[in-house]
Amino acid sequence: MGxxxxxxxxxxxEDLSKTYGRHGADNVKAVDALSLSVPAGQVxxxxxxxxxxxxxxxxxxxxxxxxxxxxxxxxGHDVARERGAALRQIGAVLExxxxxxxxxxxxxxxxxxxxLKGCYGSxxxxxxERLLRELELWDRRNDATRTFSRxxxxxxxxxxxxxxxxxxxxxxxxxxxxxxxxxxxxxxxxAKLAREEGKTVILTTHQLDMAQDLCDHxxxxxxxxxxxxxxxxxLMHVFHQEYxxxxxxxxxxxxxPGKFEGLTMTVENDNILLxxxxxxxxxxxxxxxxxxxxxxxxxxVMRVEPNLEEVFMHLIEKGVQGDHHETFALSHAQ
Amino acid sequence: xxxxxLSLLAMLNEVYKRLLIIWxxxxxxxxxxxxxxxxxxxxxxxxxxxxxxxxxxxSVFLGYVVWFYARIIIVSSTADLMSEAQAGTLxxxxxxxxxxxxxxxxxxxxxxxxxxxxxxxxxxxxxxxLGIHIPMHWEGVVxxxxxxxxxxxxxxxxxGVGLVFKQIDxxxxxxxxxxxxxxxxxxxxxxxxxxxxxxxxxxxTTQGIIVLRNVMLHGQSLTSAWSDxxxxxxxxxSALYVCCGWLVxxxxxxxxxxxxxxxxx
Numbered sequence: 001m002g003x004x005x006x007x008x009x010x011x012x013x014e015d016l017s018k019t020y021g022r023h024g025a026d027n028v029k030a031v032d033a034l035s036l037s038v039p040a041g042q043v044x045x046x047x048x049x050x051x052x053x054x055x056x057x058x059x060x061x062x063x064x065x066x067x068x069x070x071x072x073x074x075x076g077h078d079v080a081r082e083r084g085a086a087l088r089q090i091g092a093v094l095e096x097x098x099x100x101x102x103x104x105x106x107x108x109x110x111x112x113x114x115x116l117k118g119c120y121g122s123x124x125x126x127x128x129e130r131l132l133r134e135l136e137l138w139d140r141r142n143d144a145t146r147t148f149s150r151x152x153x154x155x156x157x158x159x160x161x162x163x164x165x166x167x168x169x170x171x172x173x174x175x176x177x178x179x180x181x182x183x184x185x186x187x188x189x190x191a192k193l194a195r196e197e198g199k200t201v202i203l204t205t206h207q208l209d210m211a212q213d214l215c216d217h218x219x220x221x222x223x224x225x226x227x228x229x230x231x232x233x234x235l236m237h238v239f240h241q242e243y244x245x246x247x248x249x250x251x252x253x254x255x256x257p258g259k260f261e262g263l264t265m266t267v268e269n270d271n272i273l274l275x276x277x278x279x280x281x282x283x284x285x286x287x288x289x290x291x292x293x294x295x296x297x298x299x300x301v302m303r304v305e306p307n308l309e310e311v312f313m314h315l316i317e318k319g320v321q322g323d324h325h326e327t328f329a330l331s332h333a334q
Numbered sequence: 335x336x337x338x339x340l341s342l343l344a345m346l347n348e349v350y351k352r353l354l355i356i357w358x359x360x361x362x363x364x365x366x367x368x369x370x371x372x373x374x375x376x377x378x379x380x381x382x383x384x385x386x387x388x389x390x391x392x393s394v395f396l397g398y399v400v401w402f403y404a405r406i407i408i409v410s411s412t413a414d415l416m417s418e419a420q421a422g423t424l425x426x427x428x429x430x431x432x433x434x435x436x437x438x439x440x441x442x443x444x445x446x447x448x449x450x451x452x453x454x455x456x457x458x459x460x461x462x463x464l465g466i467h468i469p470m471h472w473e474g475v476v477x478x479x480x481x482x483x484x485x486x487x488x489x490x491x492x493x494g495v496g497l498v499f500k501q502i503d504x505x506x507x508x509x510x511x512x513x514x515x516x517x518x519x520x521x522x523x524x525x526x527x528x529x530x531x532x533x534x535x536x537x538x539t540t541q542g543i544i545v546l547r548n549v550m551l552h553g554q555s556l557t558s559a560w561s562d563x564x565x566x567x568x569x570x571x572s573a574l575y576v577c578c579g580w581l582v583x584x585x586x587x588x589x590x591x592x593x594x595x596x597x598x599x
Contacts (some may be wrong), residue, residue, distance in 0.1 A: 020594065056594060062429050065594040084431040092429060097422020097597055103358045104351070115347040116430040116437075118340045144358070160426070 010089075010168050010200035011038040011061060016070030018056050018224075030056040032224040034070070038202060038217070040167075043194045045215035045232070046204040047312060053224040054204045055095055058172050061202075062092050075167060088118070091161035092170035095204070099157040102146035106137050106156045109145060110163050117164035124163070131159040135189070151182025158189065168200045169193055175207055183207070190214055212308035220315055227315055235311060243306040244284060246274040247299040248291055259290045262317070264310075271299060277306070277314045344432040345440035352444035356452075367456045370405075374398050374460060377520060388465040395466050396550060397519035397543045399457050400478075404485050404517075404539050405510045406449045411441070411489045412506040415496045425597045438493075438583065442486050474550045477559075477568070481542025484572030488538040490579030494586030498595065518543045538575055541568045 018031040031053040038044045046054050059065040061072055063079050063086065072079040077086035093099055100109045110128040114120070119127070132138045135155040140148070145156050154174065161169060171190065175183040187210055193199045194214075205211050211218065218235055220228040228235060246263075250272055263276040278284045284301075291298055306314075356363055377398075378391050418424040427437055461468065492509065496502045514520065516533065517540040523531050534540050545564050548554040559565035590596050 018594075059425075059594060062425075064425050064428055064591065064596055066588070066591045084433070087429055088431045090429065092426075094422055094425060094597070097420075097425070099422045099426055101351070101355070101423055102421070103355045108351075108354060112347055112351050113426065115343050116427065116432060118343075118431060120343055 008040050009037045010040040010075060011202070012073045013037075013057070013061075014071040014073075016057070016060065016072065017068045018053070018060060018065065019068045029224050031060070031067075034221075034224070034226055036219055036226060036229050038200060040200050041194065041198050042216040043190065043201045043203060043214045045211040045218045046202055046221070047208070047211060047218060048204075048221035049316060051223075052221040054221055055172055057221070058092070058094070058170050058202070058204060061170060062090060062094075063087060088164070089167050090170060091117075091164065091166035091168070093154070093157045093161045093172065093174050094170075095172040095176060098153065100145055100153065100160055102153070103144060105142045105144055106132060106148075106159070107141040109156055109160055113160040114163040119164050127163060127165065128159075131162060135159055135185075149182070151178050151185065154178060154182065154186065158186065162193075166199070168202070170202045172204050173206065174203070175205060175210065183210070187214065208309040208312055209307070218308070220312060222316060232308070236305070236308070242277045242279045243304055243310070244275065244278045245300075245302045245304045246287065246291070247302075248272050248274070249297040249299055250294075259294070260287060262314075263287070264313075272296075275304070275306075275310070277311075340432055341436040344430070344437055345443055348437070348440035348444040349447050352441075352448050356448050363452065367452060370402055371456055371460055375464070378464070381520065386464060388467065391464060391466050392468060393522075393547055393551060394520055395457075395461070395468070396547055397517070399453060400481060400539050400543050400546065401510075401514050401517065401519040402453050402456070403449055403482070404513050406452060407445050407485060407489055408492060408506050408510045408513075410449075411445055412492050412496050412502055414441075415493050416500060416503065419497075419500060419597055422597050428596060434587065438490070442489075445489075446482065469550060469553070471550055471553065473554075473556045473559075474546060476556060477542060477546045477549050477565070480565075480568050480572050481539055481546065484538040484542065484568075484575040487572065487575030487577070487579030490576070490583040494579070494583035497583075497586045497590040498593070500595070513537060513539060516540075522547075538571075541571050 013034050013036050016031055016034040017029070020028045020030055034053075034057065046057070048054050056065055060067050061074065061079065063083055067080075072086075074086040075089045077089065079086045101112070104112065107128065110131065111124065114124040114128060129138070132141050135158070137152060137155060137159070140152075145153055148156065158171070158174065161171075174186050174190070178186065190201055190203060191214055194201050194216075201214075203211065203214065212232070215232050217231050218228065219226060230238075247268075248271065251267075260274055262278075263274040266273045266275070274287070278287065288298070288301070374395070378394060379386060381394065382390055415424065418427070428434060430437070460466070488509075492502060492506055495505070516526075516530070517523070517537050518534065519539075523534045523540055523544070526534055541564070545559055545568050548559060548564065549556070556565060
């Protein structure tokens, strides 16, 4: 089977659903009618709260979980029908597990996984050496990985995922449990993979600052459904249009929380900052009217650039409140 | 051609990994081998009424060696599977382009090689220490290999169940102990009550031990064993176990993928 996808699509999910459990009442719909395309050569951020369905989706891409319905194509290869060809395209580090043999050394792990993925000989050894040198593990290549720090073990796991030089790298919460320094190393590596080596990276993370720094494209899931699927710049632009920061003088007690639904209240230099997305001008004026009613001195009203975390929280909260129209409009307005 | 090379490499890779891991656990492995050896010495001593009679020990020794094989293969296969599920390396294995069937075969081969080394080492030491002389007949190797085929079928069933239910350590332990007492390793099944003998005959190594004793100790030829039906039954028995094992494993693998439980423990 040849590559039937467009040249710029690395992964395509088509009406993908996964329901766990057999009995009606115990069913859990982990992924619900998910359709999206991952552009090649980009860092694709897959975000969502715990239980949103990210890991199940990643595992379905890897052929580890069988979808209830739908289809996955990896560089044109159907994961269900052309498993071998599809998996040749992928290297993955999965969430919450070691992914490597702690009893083996870093070198032995790389050689073992290289062989499993069809690499051998001097080419494999050269690649293993390059990866270990780049990840600053070369000097400890012969030590058992159980003696490594968590960060070093994660580096080995990433190196193992990359040993066969896959075109697509799936990283499911790669910085989970890592300290700041180790997280930074992983982050630099992800950036390098995409920018210098042209790989497609699918990244799930709860560190939204990292996602904002690295990702070209963001998909946000909630309860198995896709809320948003947009290039990061476009997503931020949409919210830039409607994200406001209102600065007033006073104390938090004076700002009755119920008055400013949907806005985040913080204290900064004895002032109160009310910030959040305000989609319509009328709503902005309502908030200003409330401020006047409370007799709080207004210091400034600014349209500001939100960060991804604020956008994410806004989208998730909107969804929780049942206001699906706006969020789904975002995912469909592509 | 490439697939064959890839598959062979993957199988050898499993052997290499297993030997490396065993080497890393060398103290544990050595202790286990000593324990197994001591159990044999103790059991033989009591069974012979408080004395060592090498000529009487040969028959028990053959059965014990088969059980020893079964024990290591059952316990290590299931324990490896569980620890790999927990560590996430099982999922990494399933993410490789090599067909999982070949990887399973690779693991079987790896277990066979490592177990042979351990059993051979212990058996030779025991035989030398206790003065046990086993008459060598090449036919015994054929019978032994046929027995192993059935044993692997049995292990595939346990491994498959492990993929779905995970906590099967106790079951594996129960099974290997049952094999020690019910397959004629220590006491010939012909001395069991009829109902127990019938149950024993269904276990994976029972028929292998019977035929092995006939061939190795009584010099029975394979043709003769085939003619009297004992070898036919062993072949069918092993084939049935390996077919059932394969089907159960694939079925359980499918369930595990549907449940998303390959890495859950």
